[in-house]
Amino acid sequence: MLNVNKIIFKxxxxxxxxxxxxxxxxxxxxxxxxxxxxxDLKASRLVKLAEILEVPVSYFFDExxxxxxxxxxxxxxxxxxx
Numbered sequence: 001m002l003n004v005n006k007i008i009f010k011x012x013x014x015x016x017x018x019x020x021x022x023x024x025x026x027x028x029x030x031x032x033x034x035x036x037x038x039x040d041l042k043a044s045r046l047v048k049l050a051e052i053l054e055v056p057v058s059y060f061f062d063e064x065x066x067x068x069x070x071x072x073x074x075x076x077x078x079x080x081x082x
Contacts, residue, residue, distance in 0.1 A: 001062045004036045010053045024052050042074070 022032035025048045
């Protein structure tokens with residue numbers, strides 16, 4: 001499951017604003033915040049986010065079986081809420 005708290009923590013740790021990060025991954029601050037609230041980001045944006053924050057993509061996920069993660073046809077990554 002995508003762990004939004006880890007994303008927010010790492011953004012603060014690196015002393016970025018949410019707007020700076022959003023711009024670096026190619027979306028608006030509002031779109032970034034909405035994606036975080038929904039707990040989904042496109043896989044390509046997660047890769048960019050990992051590069052910016054200098055962490056592996058796996059950092060953003062809780063340790064759960066891969067079956068709980070879905071990459072949607074539109075490229076979004078979402079957690080299956082069972």
